[in-house]
Amino acid sequence: MTIIGCGFISLLVAANSKEQQHKCKEVSISIIGTGEKYYIGKTDISEILKAGTNDRLINRPLTQINLARLESLLEDNPWIKDAELYFDSRSVLHVIVTERQPIARVFAKNGNSFYIDSSGLRMPLLKKVSARVPVFTNFVAAKKMSAKDSILLNEIKQIAVFLDKETFWNSQIAQVDIMEDRKFELIPVIGSHIIRIGKAEFIDQKLRRLLVFYKQVLSKTGIDKYSVLDLQYEGQVVAIQKGAFSSVDSVQLKKNIAELLKTGQLMHLNDSLQQASLRSIAQRVDSTSINYAATIESEEDSGSTHHDINPVLKKEPVKTKIKTPSVEDKKVKTSEPKKEIKRPKAVMPKRG
Incomplete structure (x- = not known):
């Protein structure tokens, strides 16, 4: 084995050893909600994370933390709509949870x-x-x-x-x-x-x-x-x-x-x-x-997208019943005075 080969192997071993030394230093939890209040608390989320890591998250090697599994555990909660987990360059675990909003x-x-x-x-x-x-x-x-x-x-x-x-x-x-x-x-x-x-x-x-x-x-x-x-x-x-x-x-x-x-x-x-x-x-x-x-x-019909407030x-027109006059009501009683019939009078001749 050449000197270059030995040096390369040494670098790999050193890098792997350094990676093993990276441990979770801190957990940062953020909750996204659209309402006036939060229905899921940070304590609730921490308990789920502890249950998924046997209560050993801080100071645990990063290689021993299954982020996908922890996301799945969080999303099993019916009040959690989505969960995203990642480590930053300082070995801080960021947990971003989006909660469901009741309607x-x-x-x-x-x-x-x-x-x-x-x-x-x-x-x-x-x-x-x-x-x-x-x-x-x-x-x-x-x-x-x-x-x-x-x-x-x-x-x-x-x-x-x-x-x-x-x-x-x-x-x-x-x-x-x-x-x-x-x-x-x-x-x-x-x-x-x-x-x-x-x-x-x-x-x-x-x-x-x-x-x-x-x-x-x-x-x-x-x-x-x-x-x-x-x-x-x-x-x-x-x-x-x-x-x-x-x-x-x-x-x-x-x-x-x-x-x-x-x-x-x-x-x-x-x-x-x-x-x-x-x-x-x-x-x-x-x-x-x-x-x-x-x-x-x-x-x-209006060709406008503006809602008429x-x-x-x-x-609807109200149907009003109008009383129709009866036949008797329609009859108008009129009484005209009878014209007197003039009959000729007999004229008797005068006696002499």
């Missing part, structure tokens, strides 16, 4: 509950923190979901994703009830009415019609005048009246709305609701069921 809490009929994210993934409840998200009730309690149950969960996801993106509706809708026929009813924060949307399809169009109704109808009649607002019919809002609306209720209504407007939760309705007078709020509507059709021009609400 709804679903309650089953047996009382159990869970969260779902925008992909529809089920996530268990957390002990230390709770999420302020819309609540869905009456979900199936079966441990193993059927195909119909999966479709229902997907509809829940559709509604929850829409509410998560729309600030106003996220503030206005407090609860979503799943009915026996697997249709949905929304329970609002303001108002004692029920909002029937049926299936989750076209949820954006349905609630857009409802916003029109809020701004142009309820701002005048009062938000508690109707017991049910039905959005299941295309292009319509069917409102079912529940009774008289007192002026006292209208005053309290305006106070409640004013408080929400201060917090910026109902800015979309500010103009129309502030202009509603107490007299118009207390106005009575004689019919017990009113059918409204919202005329909303689509983007394709004040679409026109057209009230």
Whole structure:
């Protein structure tokens, strides 16, 4: 063996020995979230890392740390969407975790509950923190979901994703009830009415019609005048009246709305609701069921991508029954005086 060959082998051995001396000096954990709070803590992540390395991570040789395996262990947690691990030049282990964001809490009929994210993934409840998200009730309690149950969960996801993106509706809708026929009813924060949307399809169009109704109808009649607002019919809002609306209720209504407007939760309705007078709020509507059709021009028809925030609400003409006069009413009794018939009188000749 030549001197050059021996020198090369010595360098390899020295390099390998130096690599063996590189040990994990520190662990830096970063959490990426899009909400107001973190649902996974650094302590939770550290415990997963310790469990994957037999509680021996610091001062452990880098060659004995399987980063891919640790990433997989972290992503097994349903609250962790993605995990990336790497070492820098100073032998510091960087752990970057992206957590899942809950968009709804679903309650089953047996009382159990869970969260779902925008992909529809089920996530268990957390002990230390709770999420302020819309609540869905009456979900199936079966441990193993059927195909119909999966479709229902997907509809829940559709509604929850829409509410998560729309600030106003996220503030206005407090609860979503799943009915026996697997249709949905929304329970609002303001108002004692029920909002029937049926299936989750076209949820954006349905609630857009409802916003029109809020701004142009309820701002005048009062938000508690109707017991049910039905959005299941295309292009319509069917409102079912529940009774008289007192002026006292209208005053309290305006106070409640004013408080929400201060917090910026109902800015979309500010103009129309502030202009509603107490007299118009207390106005009575004689019919017990009113059918409204919202005329909303689509983007394709208008050639514009701008959304009309004040679409026109057209009230269907009210059919009024006009009483038709009867035959007797039409007859006009006229009595003309009978003309006297002049008869010739007999003239007797004079006696001489």
